[in-house]
Amino acid sequence: MAADPILLAENLVRDYHGGSLLTGRKVTRALKGVSFRLDRGRTLAIVGESGCGKSTLARILTMIDPQTSGRLTIAGEDVDIARARPGRSLRRKVQIVFQNPYASLNPRQKIGDALTEQLYLNTDDSAAQRRDKAAAMLERVGLSPDHARRFPHMLSGGQRQRVAIARALMVRPEILVLDEPVSALDLSVQAQVLNLLRDLQDELGLSYAFISHDLSVVRYLADTVMVMNAGEVVESGPRDAVFGDPQHAYTRRLFAATPSADVAAIRARLARRSA
Amino acid sequence: MALLEIRNLRVAFPTAGGLMTAVDGIDLHVDQGEVLAIVGESGSGKSVSMLAVMGLLPPEARVEADVMRFDGQDLRVIPARARRRIIGKDVSMIFQDPISSLNPSFTVGFQLTEVLRHHLGLSRRAARDRAVELLTAVGIPDPAGRLTTYPHQMSGGQCQRVMIASAIACNPRLLIADEPTTALDVTIQKQILDLLSDLQIRTGMGLIMITHDMGVVAETADRVMVQYMGRKIEEADVLSLFSTPAQPYTRALLAALPENATGTRLPTVGAMAKQEAGHGR
Numbered sequence: 244m245a246a247d248p249i250l251l252a253e254n255l256v257r258d259y260h261g262g263s264l265l266t267g268r269k270v271t272r273a274l275k276g277v278s279f280r281l282d283r284g285r286t287l288a289i290v291g292e293s294g295c296g297k298s299t300l301a302r303i304l305t306m307i308d309p310q311t312s313g314r315l316t317i318a319g320e321d322v323d324i325a326r327a328r329p330g331r332s333l334r335r336k337v338q339i340v341f342q343n344p345y346a347s348l349n350p351r352q353k354i355g356d357a358l359t360e361q362l363y364l365n366t367d368d369s370a371a372q373r374r375d376k377a378a379a380m381l382e383r384v385g386l387s388p389d390h391a392r393r394f395p396h397m398l399s400g401g402q403r404q405r406v407a408i409a410r411a412l413m414v415r416p417e418i419l420v421l422d423e424p425v426s427a428l429d430l431s432v433q434a435q436v437l438n439l440l441r442d443l444q445d446e447l448g449l450s451y452a453f454i455s456h457d458l459s460v461v462r463y464l465a466d467t468v469m470v471m472n473a474g475e476v477v478e479s480g481p482r483d484a485v486f487g488d489p490q491h492a493y494t495r496r497l498f499a500a501t502p503s504a505d506v507a508a509i510r511a512r513l514a515r516r517s518a
Numbered sequence: 519m520a521l522l523e524i525r526n527l528r529v530a531f532p533t534a535g536g537l538m539t540a541v542d543g544i545d546l547h548v549d550q551g552e553v554l555a556i557v558g559e560s561g562s563g564k565s566v567s568m569l570a571v572m573g574l575l576p577p578e579a580r581v582e583a584d585v586m587r588f589d590g591q592d593l594r595v596i597p598a599r600a601r602r603r604i605i606g607k608d609v610s611m612i613f614q615d616p617i618s619s620l621n622p623s624f625t626v627g628f629q630l631t632e633v634l635r636h637h638l639g640l641s642r643r644a645a646r647d648r649a650v651e652l653l654t655a656v657g658i659p660d661p662a663g664r665l666t667t668y669p670h671q672m673s674g675g676q677c678q679r680v681m682i683a684s685a686i687a688c689n690p691r692l693l694i695a696d697e698p699t700t701a702l703d704v705t706i707q708k709q710i711l712d713l714l715s716d717l718q719i720r721t722g723m724g725l726i727m728i729t730h731d732m733g734v735v736a737e738t739a740d741r742v743m744v745q746y747m748g749r750k751i752e753e754a755d756v757l758s759l760f761s762t763p764a765q766p767y768t769r770a771l772l773a774a775l776p777e778n779a780t781g782t783r784l785p786t787v788g789a790m791a792k793q794e795a796g797h798g799r
Contacts, residue, residue, distance in 0.1 A: 292703035293674075400560070429559040429730060434774040434784035441783070456704060459733075459777035463784070500708035502733025504775055506761045509736050513757065516719075 255313035288465035344403035355391025401432035555739035616677035627665030
C-alpha cells in the first residue's frame with residue numbers, strides 16, 4: 244500500500260510533575276522521545292510492560308493529555324492540545340477502547356444511551372436517527388438491537404467489550420486506540436473479539452493503534468510492531484521482522500518470558516524436570 | 519495414597535432464581551510432589567472447588583462430596599478448629615491479585631510473622647529470623663529492610679513474592695495457586711512461575727495451579743484437568759493434552775490460542791463447547 248500515514252509522531256516527550264513537600268519537585272519523563280507512524284487501514288502494535296509509557300502514549304494520541312514536546316500529526320493536522328484546542332471533527336477521528344469493559348461503561352446508563360450519547364454530543368442527528376444508528380451498530384458488532392435497553396451488568400464481559408467497541412465507532416472514527424482490549428477476556432471470547440476487530444478494520448478501513456503486552460495477540464493482529472521499555476522505543480518494524488529476528492535484548496527477553504503452548508517446549512521442560 | 523482426594527464434589531449457591539450449581543461432580547486427586555493444573559474459563563468452577571477444599575466459601579454455599587480428604591483427614595466433617603490448624607499450614611493458597619490479598623494496614627513483616635507465630639508458635643525473634651529467610655527464598659532484595667515496608671510500597675511482582683513467602687512459611691504439603699500470575703507482566707510472570715516450580719521441586723510439595731492460560735499450563739504442569747461449566751471435560755498428562763487433546767472443547771481451546779492461528783480468523787470455542795456440555799448431562 245502507498246505510504247499514507249494517518250498518524251505520525253516525531254520525538255514525543257511527556258513529563259509528569261510529581262514529588263511532595265518532603266522530596267521536593269520531581270519530574271518523571273514517561274515518554275523519552277517516541278517516533279512512529281501508522282498507515283491508513285493498518286495496525287500498529289505498541290508492546291511493553293507496565294510502566295513503559297504505553298498508556299501515556301494512548302492518552303496523548305486520544306488528545307486527553309498534551310505532549311510536553313514533540314510533533315503529533317493526526318490525519319494531516321498538527322496536534323498540540325496544550326496550545327490549541329482540537330476541533331470537534333479532529334476529536335471524532337480518534338476513539339479509544341479501554342481494557343476493562345466492566346469499568347469503562349457507566350453501570351447506570353443503558354447500552355442504547357451510551358451509544359446515542361456520542362451522536363447527541365457530536366452530530367445534529369435527530370433522536371430517531373440516533374436510535375437507528377445505535378441499533379445498526381449493535382448488530383454490526385454482533386449484538387442485537389434489543390441490547391440497547393439493557394444495563395451493562397446484564398451483559399457478559401465479551402458483550403460489554405463489543406458495546407465499548409460499538410460506542411467508539413458511533414462517530415465514524417478513522418483511528419481506534421485499543422488499550423489492551425482483550426486482556427480481561429476469556430480465551431474463547433478473546434478470539435471472537437479479535438475476529439470482530441479484524442472484520443471491522445476491513446469493512447470500515449480503520450487504523451488501529453493496538454496496545455498490548457500479549458505477544459501472541461500482537462502477532463495475530465499487527466502489521467507493524469513497536470516495542471517500548473521505560474519510555475523509549477527499543478525496537479520497531481514489520482511484524483514478521485520483529486518476531487522472526489528480534490534485534491534488541493529487551494525484545495528477546497520479552498519473547499523468552501512468554502509462555503508457549505508448544506509441544507516441543509513441553510517435552511524439553513519435562514526432560515529437564517526428570518533429570 | 520493421594521495427598522488430596524476429592525470425589526463427586528458438588529457446590530451450589532442459592533440465588534434469587536433457585537440453586538446455581540457452580541461445581542457439578544468433580545473428581546480430583548493430587549499426589550505429593552505433583553503439579554496439577556486446573557484450566558478453564560471464567561465460570562468453569564475451577565476456583566470454587568479449591569475454595570471448597572480450603573473452607574473459604576460463604577456459609578450459604580452448599581458443598582457436598584462423596585470423598586474430600588486431605589492426607590487421610592475427612593475435610594467434610596472436620597471441626598472448624600481442626601481445619602484452621604491445617605489451612606495456612608499444611609495446605610495454603612495464593613490468589614490472583616497480590617496487592618489486594620495483603621492487608622494494606624500492616625507491614626510485610628507483621629503479616630509474615632503472624633503466620634509463623636500462630637501455626638508454629640515461634641517466638642517474636644525466631645519468627646522474624648524465619649521471615650527474613652523466607653523473603654530471601656522468594657528472591658526479595660534486602661529482605662531484612664523489607665520487613666518494615668507496607669504492601670503499597672512494593673510492586674505487584676514483589677507483593678506476589680511476599681504472598682508466596684507467607685504461603686510456604688510453614689512448609690505446606692500442598693500449595694494451591696489460583697491464577698498467581700494473571701495480574702503480572704510477562705517477564706515478572708516468568709520469574710514467579712520459575713520460583714514456584716523451584717520451590718515445588720525443592721520441597722516436594724504438591725502444587726495445584728488454577729489458570730485460564732494454556733501457556734502457563736504448558737510451562738508448569740505434570741497433569742492437567744480441563745473444566746467447563748462445573749464439569750471435568752478432560753484429564754491427561756501435560757504432553758498428551760497438548761499433543762493429542764481428546765475432547766472437542768480442549769481442541770477448540772487450543773485452536774483459539776492466537777499463537778496457533780493458522781488462517782486469518784481464529785476459530786471460536788462457543789458452539790463447540792455448548793455441544794460438549796450438553797453431552798455430559
